[in-house]
Amino acid sequence: MxxxxxxxxxxxxxxxxxxxxxxxxxxxxxxxxxxxxxxxxxxxxxxxxxxxxxxxxxxxxxxxxxxxxxxxxxxxxxxxxxxxxxxxxxxxAMSAHTRFGGHMVQGHVDTTANIVSKVPDGNSIRFTFELPSGSTHYLAYIVEKGFITLDGASLTITLVDEEKAQFGVMLIPHTQEILTLTKKAVGESVNVEVDLVGKYVLGSEKRIEGIVDRIVEKKLKDKGLI
CATH class of the missing domain: 2.40.30.20 (Elongation Factor Tu (Ef-tu); domain 3)
Known part of the structure; x- marks a missing residue:
């Protein structure tokens, strides 16, 4: 861990x-x-x-x-x-006495994402990433102000665009000095591990679909449509 x-x-x-x-x-x-x-x-x-x-x-x-x-x-x-x-x-790997300043990271990469924009914002940098077509289901675990791991770094999500399968983060000056991400260019890829808590709460893609189906069915029954 x-x-x-x-x-x-x-x-x-x-x-x-x-x-x-x-x-x-x-x-x-x-x-x-x-x-x-x-x-x-x-x-x-x-x-x-x-x-x-x-x-x-x-x-x-x-x-x-x-x-x-x-x-x-x-x-x-x-x-x-x-x-x-x-x-x-x-x-x-974290030790028992480590201050827990990031979030729970397994080191199990789920997918990769490509950098689609890299824009300065004052002394910070805003990055936007896009998931490949076969990995868009991971958006279910990517929520604004939630955690995500990019190339091993715990970062806070600042943007989610489900239609474009994109998400964004911001790097402050201190983080820019530490991470290799700072030197990456548009078009390059990063390793993505979505939040472990989201995985356990929502489960697999099939489980998410099942939850949605049951909610829709309940709403239709409540309205007398089925």
Whole structure:
């Protein structure tokens, strides 16, 4: 479990095909700030995806660690689009004594979304994202002033446009300094994890449809139409 509060950004130093599967091994460098209490098998959230540390050294080359990315992770996230030198947002799994300043983040990416606009607003930046056609059902869990996780960062939703399948967030100056999102351009993608609470309350798409059907049926019965 994570909080969505990014601890560190670190560059990819190498990407190699896995010898035992169709996945890849990613190595990240300059990672010492998040390796002080690291152990093999620990979970680290990389751009919103919970992955497992398979090797690390907290000192050599500024600190480095390796993770394996399976096909499911590559298909579900934007990690397969990254190249050597690209930076990623990192957060270690939360500890029992951590201040809970973000929201409950599983590190299970639901889908990706594309940046459709990036507009300065004073010293802040307003981002608008659009869900792909096959993922518009996730709008049921995206509500204005609710939480959303983008590339691992806990952010507040400032806009929802259901007709366009779009939503927006605003980055204040402090957040701009921390996140890799600031440097992304229109057309690039982000990993999206919708609010866990919404998932448990509403359930699956089929369950949501069932709730709507029952409400409509009740309204029609109340009006004597069925």
């Amino acid at each position: 994570f909080t969505g509060l990014i601890e560190h950004t670190t560059p990819i130093s190498s990407i190699t095909p896995s010898s035992s599967s169709s996945g890849f091994t990613f190595t990240f460098s300059d990672a010492a700030p998040i390796l002080g209490d690291c152990a093999i098998g620990d979970s680290i959230c990389i751009n919103g995806a919970c992955v497992t540390v398979t090797a690390f050294d907290a000192v050599e080359n500024g600190g480095w660690f390796k993770v394996g990315l399976a096909p499911e992770t590559l298909n579900r996230t934007n990690l397969g689009q990254l190249n050597v030198g690209d930076k990623v947002n990192c957060e270690r």
